Amino acid sequence: MILILKPNTNPASEEYQLLLRYLDALNGVAHEVRHIQGAEQRLTEIYLIGDTKPLLIQFMRGLPCVQRVVRVQEAYRFLGRHGDEALQHGFTYNGVTFDQDCLHVFAGLCAVDTRSNVEAMMRALQANNQQCTRMGAYKPRTNPYSFQGHGAACLPYVFELAGKYGIKVIAMEVTHESHIEEINEALELTGQPTGIMLQIGTRNTQNFELLKAAGRQETHPVLLKRGFGITLNESLNAAEYLASEGNRNVVFALRGMKTNLGDPHRNFVDFSHVPVIHRLTRMPVCVDPSHAVGSRHRTPDGVLDLLHATAQGVIAGANIVLVDFHPRPSQALVDGPQALLMSELPTFLEDVHIARSAYEKRVSLVKSYRQGQAVAA
Ligand code: PEP
Numbered sequence: 001m002i003l004i005l006k007p008n009t010n011p012a013s014e015e016y017q018l019l020l021r022y023l024d025a026l027n028g029v030a031h032e033v034r035h036i037q038g039a040e041q042r043l044t045e046i047y048l049i050g051d052t053k054p055l056l057i058q059f060m061r062g063l064p065c066v067q068r069v070v071r072v073q074e075a076y077r078f079l080g081r082h083g084d085e086a087l088q089h090g091f092t093y094n095g096v097t098f099d100q101d102c103l104h105v106f107a108g109l110c111a112v113d114t115r116s117n118v119e120a121m122m123r124a125l126q127a128n129n130q131q132c133t134r135m136g137a138y139k140p141r142t143n144p145y146s147f148q149g150h151g152a153a154c155l156p157y158v159f160e161l162a163g164k165y166g167i168k169v170i171a172m173e174v175t176h177e178s179h180i181e182e183i184n185e186a187l188e189l190t191g192q193p194t195g196i197m198l199q200i201g202t203r204n205t206q207n208f209e210l211l212k213a214a215g216r217q218e219t220h221p222v223l224l225k226r227g228f229g230i231t232l233n234e235s236l237n238a239a240e241y242l243a244s245e246g247n248r249n250v251v252f253a254l255r256g257m258k259t260n261l262g263d264p265h266r267n268f269v270d271f272s273h274v275p276v277i278h279r280l281t282r283m284p285v286c287v288d289p290s291h292a293v294g295s296r297h298r299t300p301d302g303v304l305d306l307l308h309a310t311a312q313g314v315i316a317g318a319n320i321v322l323v324d325f326h327p328r329p330s331q332a333l334v335d336g337p338q339a340l341l342m343s344e345l346p347t348f349l350e351d352v353h354i355a356r357s358a359y360e361k362r363v364s365l366v367k368s369y370r371q372g373q374a375v376a377a
């Protein structure tokens with residue numbers, strides 16, 4: 001059961017203390033308090049864990065400070081929506097808010113190769129008012145002889161350049177627990193110039209020990225990619241591993257499914273699942289059109305398949321777009337053929353904006369219809 005308290009409830013208030021004393025006295029039910037700092041208000045949720053069946057929703061709703069009560073379903077205990085449309089969740093990390101209403105573009109290098117390419121990328125992002133990026137330092141490669149990423153060696157200059165160009169959040173894949181420590185050390189060394197969203201890739205979606213390690217720390221949010229060959233339910237349970245260890249700041253990313261049914265795309269684009277994840281969980285949803293489409297093919301209308309796929313995700317309400325760019329794709333050590341060019345960045349961002357406006361118009365259209373129906377009833 002989750003008790004959602006009135007916004008901005010003061011933990012020092014008499015009523016709040018009264019509520020806690022009541023919960024302390026409940027037999028066989030433990031409670032865990034979570035504060036969620038949103039852009040405008042602070043939300044407090046209290047999770048009741050144990051035998052909550054005898055607790056009546058009507059009664060719990062009458063307790064001091066309580067605004068709403070949600071009975072938790074078995075699936076996705078911490079990240080699930082539990083059939084409650086109004087249940088909010090989001091987090092602010094390094095000044096950037098992530099929730100199911102936001103939209104951020106994380107354009108950047110699939111893999112860090114040279115300092116000058118990192119700098120060219122970040123300079124272009126700043127010129128286009130972007131504060132998030134993607135930068136791969138640890139690359140999980142199919143072939144052991146392929147470039148594996150520069151690892152810890154590149155972190156200091158990547159972080160310093162991020163600070164120089166006003167980048168607040170970098171999505172960076174980790175493939176082993178020790179990478180989190182290396183990232184923390186480099187952040188410390190460089191004076192915390194930026195923030196890192198730890199990315200767990202599709203090959204590691206069910207690497208439970210890695211999930212537990214990323215879940216045990218609450219410094220950095222986690223962007224979890226959907227597993228490319230497992231069910232959506234299995235991938236959502238993987239996200240719940242992170243949350244059950246303590247870290248609820250989780251973003252769920254769609255990147256296409258591995259099947260020849262998706263040919264000629266690299267993966268079968270699954271962005272129609274954006275609304276499904278919004279409905280089943282409270283996580284912000286990311287789409288990765290680069291790894292889904294995997295090429296720079298274009299349609300006769302002149303638009304790249306990759307931009308069409310991006311628009312499909314955004315028009316369905318996606319909250320993050322993770323996308324590969326490169327200043328010189330022919331020099332890229334990983335995924336050059338799918339990278340967008342620096343000169344394409346403004347057009348890409350404008351196209352995302354067009355799709356987002358269309359999404360917002362769709363939402364308000366349906367809202368008016370539903371309000372009309374409610375008045376008529
Ligand atoms: C990536 O984003 O660089 C990546 C390797 O993606 P995925 O795990 O989706 O293949």
Ligand code: MN
Binds near residue numbers: 110335
């Ligand atoms: Mn890649």
